[in-house]
Amino acid sequence: MDSRAAPPQSEPRRAFSAPYGQATDQFWMSGSSKPCDQRCRCVDAEPSIEGAKQMSQRRIIAAMQVSVDGLIEGPNGEVDWVGSWDDSFGLLSQIDTCVLGGGMYPGYEEYWLAILADPEGVLPLTGEVPTEDEIAYARFADQTPHFVLSSTLGEVRWKTTRVVREVEAIRRLKQEPGKDIYAVGGATFISSLMNLGLVDELRLTVRPIVLGRGKALFKDVNQRHPLALVRAEQREGEKVGLIYQHANAATSD
Ligand SMILES: NC(=O)c1ccc[n+]([C@@H]2O[C@H](COP(=O)([O-])OP(=O)(O)OC[C@H]3O[C@@H](n4cnc5c(N)ncnc54)[C@H](OP(=O)(O)O)[C@@H]3O)[C@@H](O)[C@H]2O)c1
Numbered sequence: 001m002d003s004r005a006a007p008p009q010s011e012p013r014r015a016f017s018a019p020y021g022q023a024t025d026q027f028w029m030s031g032s033s034k035p036c037d038q039r040c041r042c043v044d045a046e047p048s049i050e051g052a053k054q055m056s057q058r059r060i061i062a063a064m065q066v067s068v069d070g071l072i073e074g075p076n077g078e079v080d081w082v083g084s085w086d087d088s089f090g091l092l093s094q095i096d097t098c099v100l101g102g103g104m105y106p107g108y109e110e111y112w113l114a115i116l117a118d119p120e121g122v123l124p125l126t127g128e129v130p131t132e133d134e135i136a137y138a139r140f141a142d143q144t145p146h147f148v149l150s151s152t153l154g155e156v157r158w159k160t161t162r163v164v165r166e167v168e169a170i171r172r173l174k175q176e177p178g179k180d181i182y183a184v185g186g187a188t189f190i191s192s193l194m195n196l197g198l199v200d201e202l203r204l205t206v207r208p209i210v211l212g213r214g215k216a217l218f219k220d221v222n223q224r225h226p227l228a229l230v231r232a233e234q235r236e237g238e239k240v241g242l243i244y245q246h247a248n249a250a251t252s253d
Pocket of ligand 1: 022063103105149151167184185187189
């Protein structure tokens with residue numbers, strides 16, 4: 001069953017507030033006497049028409065690997081410092097669509113199609129055999145619609161991929177029913193979505209390295225975006241996982 005199905009009218013819905021409203025020490029379900037078990041902060045609030053519209057939308061979650069200085073790749077496109085890409089795989093149960101920029105798509109297609117073609121083979125890009133999680137992601141991606149934003153990209157090889165020419169197509173996807181949407185990258189694409197207020201959640205895995213030069217994740221973002229920290233955790237390999245919710249995020253049902 002689709003977990004995004006609308007709840008019954010009487011069911012209380014959560015409204016995002018902190019850290020901008022009067023945050024309390026406990027988290028409460030709006031309209032309920034029960035404490036909320038979610039890690040976001042909630043307030044009693046009647047949603048506005050605009051708020052109700054936001055709440056009925058699926059969310060766009062951008063999950064990226066970043067250096068301590070906020071870069072997503074080195075000056076020559078190096079991503080060897082990332083190691084494995086498995087930090088985003090925890091998302092898979094809650095998404096049913098992937099969106100990405102035309103800049104990264106050719107490399108993405110090549111990488112994951114190579115794993116699908118030979119799950120036990122050594123990958124030319126890394127010189128390693130794929131991990132079990134990577135094989136699982138390749139199979140997931142092979143069944144999951146992908147939308148690539150590009151005005152120049154022509155034919156794509158992957159059957160699940162469709163090229164869209166305007167960023168408004170991504171907004172329309174968000175308004176369709178479904179699970180959440182995974183924004184895979186890269187920096188230009190994520191900046192475009194941020195500028196249009198389309199990113200609801202950021203999941204950053206901070207790797208223990210300063211790259212100094214390279215491509216900044218938010219290089220084209222043109223205004224402030226207040227965020228609320230949902231979770232921060234130290235992970236194996238000296239990584240730090242950070243989950244931020246956008247102040248204007250659509251909330252999940
Ligand atoms: N560290 C990480 O977690 C991570 C994750 C993913 C990717 N990456 C890296 O990111 C790099 C790619 O990033 P990138 O910033 O160069 O490229 P990108 O964001 O993947 O794609 C940029 C392209 O998307 C299209 N686009 C973006 N915004 C648009 C808009 N508003 N309207 C129309 N088209 C738009 C344009 O394509 P057209 O020019 O065709 O119109 C633009 O050139 C790759 O090298 C990859 O290794 C890193």
